[in-house]
Amino acid sequence: MAFFEKPQEIFHWDAGAPPLGAVQVDDETLRDGLQGPSVREPPLEGKLEYLHLAAQAGVSAADLGMPSASPRVEAEVTELLREIARAKLPLTPNCAARTLERDITPLVRMSQNLGVPLEVMLFLGFSALRRQVEGWAREHLLRKAFEAVSFAAKNGLLVTFVAEDASRTSPEDLESLILTVVRAGASRVCLADTTGCLSPWGAEALTAFARRILDHHGFSQVGLDWHGHNDRGLAVACALAAARAGASRVHGSLLGIGERTGNAPVEQLLLNLYLLGSHRRQLEHLVAFVRRGAELLGLSIPAYQPVAGRDAFTTASGVHAAAILKAWEKGDQRRAEVVYCPFPPSLLGQKLEVVIGPFSGASNVRYFLLTRGIKPTPERVKKILAEAKKRREPLDEGEVFELIHDEA
Numbered sequence: 001m002a003f004f005e006k007p008q009e010i011f012h013w014d015a016g017a018p019p020l021g022a023v024q025v026d027d028e029t030l031r032d033g034l035q036g037p038s039v040r041e042p043p044l045e046g047k048l049e050y051l052h053l054a055a056q057a058g059v060s061a062a063d064l065g066m067p068s069a070s071p072r073v074e075a076e077v078t079e080l081l082r083e084i085a086r087a088k089l090p091l092t093p094n095c096a097a098r099t100l101e102r103d104i105t106p107l108v109r110m111s112q113n114l115g116v117p118l119e120v121m122l123f124l125g126f127s128a129l130r131r132q133v134e135g136w137a138r139e140h141l142l143r144k145a146f147e148a149v150s151f152a153a154k155n156g157l158l159v160t161f162v163a164e165d166a167s168r169t170s171p172e173d174l175e176s177l178i179l180t181v182v183r184a185g186a187s188r189v190c191l192a193d194t195t196g197c198l199s200p201w202g203a204e205a206l207t208a209f210a211r212r213i214l215d216h217h218g219f220s221q222v223g224l225d226w227h228g229h230n231d232r233g234l235a236v237a238c239a240l241a242a243a244r245a246g247a248s249r250v251h252g253s254l255l256g257i258g259e260r261t262g263n264a265p266v267e268q269l270l271l272n273l274y275l276l277g278s279h280r281r282q283l284e285h286l287v288a289f290v291r292r293g294a295e296l297l298g299l300s301i302p303a304y305q306p307v308a309g310r311d312a313f314t315t316a317s318g319v320h321a322a323a324i325l326k327a328w329e330k331g332d333q334r335r336a337e338v339v340y341c342p343f344p345p346s347l348l349g350q351k352l353e354v355v356i357g358p359f360s361g362a363s364n365v366r367y368f369l370l371t372r373g374i375k376p377t378p379e380r381v382k383k384i385l386a387e388a389k390k391r392r393e394p395l396d397e398g399e400v401f402e403l404i405h406d407e408a
Helices: 044-057 071-086 101-114 128-134 138-154 171-184 200-216 235-245 266-275 286-296 318-329 333-338 362-370 378-390 397-405
Strands: 024-027 061-063 092-098 119-125 158-164 188-193 223-228 249-252
Touching (some): 044 286, 071 101, 119 128, 119 138, 119 188, 138 158, 138 171, 171 188, 200 235, 235 266, 266 286, 318 362, 362 378, 378 397
Parallel strands (some): 092 119, 119 158, 158 188, 188 223
């Protein structure tokens, strides 16, 4: 159940869904997201700012990077970890690492030197396809996974084991891998849909399977993560399906950036988890987080992007504007906001906008003028609408004001 007041006449087909428990969000922007070919890696100052923005927006955990990538990355990750501790940011810090001691050792040193708990995301591909391509032996990989998890856990790191390509791994192989790593000391297991191949049904089935294995073998305390990619355009839907099936943490990145078609957009995860009743964090900082984050990463936000796109809460349709105007003129702001939106824009600290274009009607003009304190005389409305009908795109605010000014 979403935490905003809905008009009672709205019927919701989602209402019968089982309640969703508390689900955390892990922000992968500074690691997985930066692998996107079109992304600009921000300097350290930008990364520090990003962490503050993410914490303010409601992110629960953040991947700070993969220190083994280079000495520079290790130095920057150290500073990011130091800032989380200094500023007391409500973020669980984690870092990615291969199942190699040389990847894990710098994280142990970093955590111990700073006195800050650190989670390691140890990843390993175990699917038959990957083993065939790499020439890896199954038992060798299980031994490697056990040794890496044991080493990390014994040295004080929190361990999440990432089953890379879990979405294409057989149940038998996945069960063996999961039991191996939790017996070695992993406190969480992350199911990765590395190629973004699953539908929500598959994501739910995979997560439910992993949850059953853990519970059946006495590891009910071990948490599940979901890490999905967006190759089929289903990353958010799959993450929500996984959460419904037992994942208590889902991964995403700002605007979904990442390799190929990227990840689940973290801002969409935060919004949808709120609407599904998973958390009560306020979302008024979410749009600012996305827009400033995009600047730091050298990204432009598509106009139609959910949450932070320029047109996310804007209508140019005459039919839509007519309904919005009727509610607004009755003083019913609540219904004006949701008659053509799934949730009130004010939930995100935004305003509903009506613009005037070639497919608009008189209601667009009236609403535009009234909400700016300008009297919508019949002559004025007719003049502005006539000009809009000549165009192939909506009038901008300056053009409307110019038409009004020309009346004098």
